[in-house]
Amino acid sequence: MNANRHSHRDTHTAGSSSCPDGLPTSITAAELHDANRRRWEAAADDWKRLRDQDGGWRRCPQEPHLAFEGQVLETVFEVIGALEGKKVCVVGSGDNYAAFALAGSGAEVTSVDISEQQLQDAASRASEIGLEIRFICADAADLRSLADSNFDLVCSTNGFFVWLADLPMVFSEIARILKPGGYYVFYDVHPFQRPWKDQVKPIEMAKQYWDRDPYESCAGETAYKSHWTLADILNALVESGLSVRKVVESAAVNSRFWQGPSYGPGTDDSLQDWRHNPRAGLPVWLTVAAVKT
Numbered sequence: 005m006n007a008n009r010h011s012h013r014d015t016h017t018a019g020s021s022s023c024p025d026g027l028p029t030s031i032t033a034a035e036l037h038d039a040n041r042r043r044w045e046a047a048a049d050d051w052k053r054l055r056d057q058d059g060g061w062r063r064c065p066q067e068p069h070l071a072f073e074g075q076v077l078e079t080v081f082e083v084i085g086a087l088e089g090k091k092v093c094v095v096g097s098g099d100n101y102a103a104f105a106l107a108g109s110g111a112e113v114t115s116v117d118i119s120e121q122q123l124q125d126a127a128s129r130a131s132e133i134g135l136e137i138r139f140i141c142a143d144a145a146d147l148r149s150l151a152d153s154n155f156d157l158v159c160s161t162n163g164f165f166v167w168l169a170d171l172p173m174v175f176s177e178i179a180r181i182l183k184p185g186g187y188y189v190f191y192d193v194h195p196f197q198r199p200w201k202d203q204v205k206p207i208e209m210a211k212q213y214w215d216r217d218p219y220e221s222c223a224g225e226t227a228y229k230s231h232w233t234l235a236d237i238l239n240a241l242v243e244s245g246l247s248v249r250k251v252v253e254s255a256a257v258n259s260r261f262w263q264g265p266s267y268g269p270g271t272d273d274s275l276q277d278w279r280h281n282p283r284a285g286l287p288v289w290l291t292v293a294a295v296k297t
């Protein structure tokens with residue numbers, strides 16, 4: 005089930021857009037995030053419908069592995085131990101499967117997202133199944149509603165970074181709200197998947213790996229995505245004061261990752277074979293555990 009929910013991976017590439025590449029230089033990160041907020045508000049009803057079809061939110065509290073890929077749950081248990089009573093913040097919480105899974109594992113969970121509508125949907129689901137979660141609508145680059153040194157664990161999952169115009173700012177906010185000794189554990193789309201055209205064959209570059217500037221997305225509402233490189237991500241972690249303890253690069257668990265947003269179970273197993281689908285020969289998920297020392 006966990007692979008099914010990743011059908012909203014963001015594989016949009018510059019080559020698949022008819023929009024002009026450049027952005028006005030005067031646009032701020034906060035304005036880019038606000039455009040992305042409107043895009044996610046507009047998408048909320050569709051995501052609610054899809055998540056109601058799979059019903060995974062009912063299962064995640066008892067089956068937490070359903071909410072994660074990239075060995076995140078194993079990594080969380082490895083670095084944090086039992087979650088009972090631990091204070092956890094899920095940032096960019098979206099469908100909130102991660103928040104539900106961690107709350108079901110005994111953590112005291114705060115769920116943060118920039119989209120009010122998605123949080124309301126998650127809050128009504130949580131109350132339906134009797135889960136206590138605190139929901140906060142905020143830009144992850146400005147978490148002033150959360151106190152310093154407050155959480156044992158911060159998590160983010162699955163296609164969050166591409167929506168962030170200021171990754172260093174987000175990481176420094178995450179570092180600020182972590183207790184000393186607390187961990188940030190994330191998995192996100194591996195940067196090596198970003199430069200390609202979204203096609204099986206031939207494998208073809210749509211942009212240079214290090215073309216990271218925000219560009220306009222044409223799907224629905226105008227939104228702005230940023231392609232962070234591996235070095236950008238690791239350096240931003242280190243500069244925020246976090247020490248990297250573990251890095252995992254992993255493949256998709258089934259062909260769902262490659263099959264777009266149709267949301268059915270993955271059926272074409274040949275997409276998992278790199279000889280047929282060369283992008284499957286590169287890591288799909290990047291998982292990192294970093295500690296506030």
Ligand SMILES: C[S@@+](CC[C@H](N)C(=O)[O-])C[C@H]1O[C@@H](n2cnc3c(N)ncnc32)[C@H](O)[C@@H]1O
Pocket residue numbers: 012037040041044095096097098099100116117118119122142143144145160161162163164167168
């Ligand atoms: C691809 S979804 C992934 C979310 C979740 N991990 C999931 O699997 O559903 C990206 C999420 O990030 C949220 N988001 C985008 N920009 C954000 C920002 N600046 N601050 C907080 N959340 C943001 C969106 O509203 C959306 O819910």
